[in-house]
Amino acid sequence: MDSNMRREIILDNYQEPVNRGLIGDESYLKVNTNSESCIDNLDFMVKIEDNVIKDIRFDGEACAISTSATSIMIQKLIGKTVDEVKNILENYRNMIYEKSYDKELLGELVVYDEISKQPNRVNCALLPAVAVERILEKLK
Amino acid sequence: MNREDFPILQQNIVYFDNAATTLKPKKVIDSMDEYYLRHTSNIHRGDYNFAIQTNKLYDHVRNIVSKFVNCDSSEVIYTSGATMSINMVVFGYMKNHLKKGNEILISKAEHASNILPWMKLCEEVGTILKYVPLNENYELTLDSIKKCVTSKTRVISLAHVTNVLGDVRDIQAIGEFARENNILFHVDGAQSVPHMPVDFKKSCIDFLSFSGHKMCGPTGVGILVGRYDLLTEMDPVFYGGGMNSSFESDLTYELKAVPVKFEAGTPPIAEVIGLGEAINYLMKIGMDKIHDYEVKLKKYLISKLKDIPNLILYNEDMNSGILAFNIDGVFAQDTSVYLNHYNICVRAGNHCAKLLKDAMNIRNTVRVSMYFYNNYEDIDRFVDALKNSKDIFNVVL
């Protein structure tokens, strides 16, 4: 992907992320990600019904990378089954860490495929993945 | 000033993260190398020349500290840093002297290390933690302290200079007030002792904590100064070698005198020696001179930033080398990543002052913190980088 295109997608999702703002609904599972290595602090809430991700919402303060990654991730995951989500997240992690991954599966998330060149931003890109994984943990 | 003393500055960086840690002059590094290369040995009871030499250097640092902050050398305790110093005050002294219902005054602008130990004490002993309100400029005044004092107030514990906003508290007035009212006064000097004169006796301080690495010294060493009569009633937090004079199998033991009884185990010997060297170095420049110069740098910085739109400054008027700011609409960390592209080192975050958000309504800031080796050119480079900040996302994304 050319770098202007990449930047535009990230910036759009940073400046106008989807599903920002939490709602008072007890049927959602919630986590806070307050990562140790950076100052991003986002709350996530996820609604899972019949093994399908019905909704994801978030709020808080975070940098351009984490916020945009969260926004793109939310669009990617809503409507997927838990197993599909796990598969996407695994491929996403592989991409971030420069291992082989399925590009088709990730869609716009591939805008972060060079993030490993900026080691201090890797955790930013991973933040929504960590949040959703922690939500899935709660299902067990 | 004195840039040539700092080998690290030969690299092309602007180092503006001095509130986190400072750079080290070659002399300090050399003094520690000397210990490792020429007279490595433990302190306490060595009869060979290396050990005698080491012991002498090590012990002498207490005299250097006592001259530096005006206290007796028997009032100087070596610790691992300000954090350990404060924990010793809280768990070695306060825990045995405060009772349920006693009140402790701090502020929401304090560093975690001057909040969490007190919180833990409240949990254990039932003391009450009260926050002195900050005024509209996020400053703390003696008047607001007076309003919070009750007959149950036993302790005031405050940073002399806070690490996010760099506001300088009038510790002289607070100290005199505390002493008149029989309230113990702990000063967190982590951000002041490196940057301005601090007088333990004159300011009526009971306990003073600071760190070596924030004042041109090495990491791993710090100081607790305590009023001698209080130290005789303080318990060690750690027990072991070097701090006892005898112990028997029937559970009887005797500890050494103040201050050695607080220093169990092998201390950071090289670091103590390095800290002594750092303090001598600072005294030679002059603490008044350092403070005046930093205030001048800050004034210059503020005047330069006036031309840049979209900047939010949080502490223009505070008399220290610290500036907290944000670029409107840009997350603090994105700004610091951006500045890194220009080899400018700043810090973004809440700077360990997580309660300050209650008072300021803002959680994260970018912090510039200067020291005497910064110069006007550093500031010009920083300002130039910010001038281009409209393309910040072209750079950081």
Ligand SMILES: Cc1ncc(COP(=O)(O)O)c(C=O)c1O
């Ligand atoms: C005001 C203040 N107090 C205490 C500390 C703790 O110092 P250290 O981490 O060296 O123990 C710091 C460090 O940032 C500080 O800024």
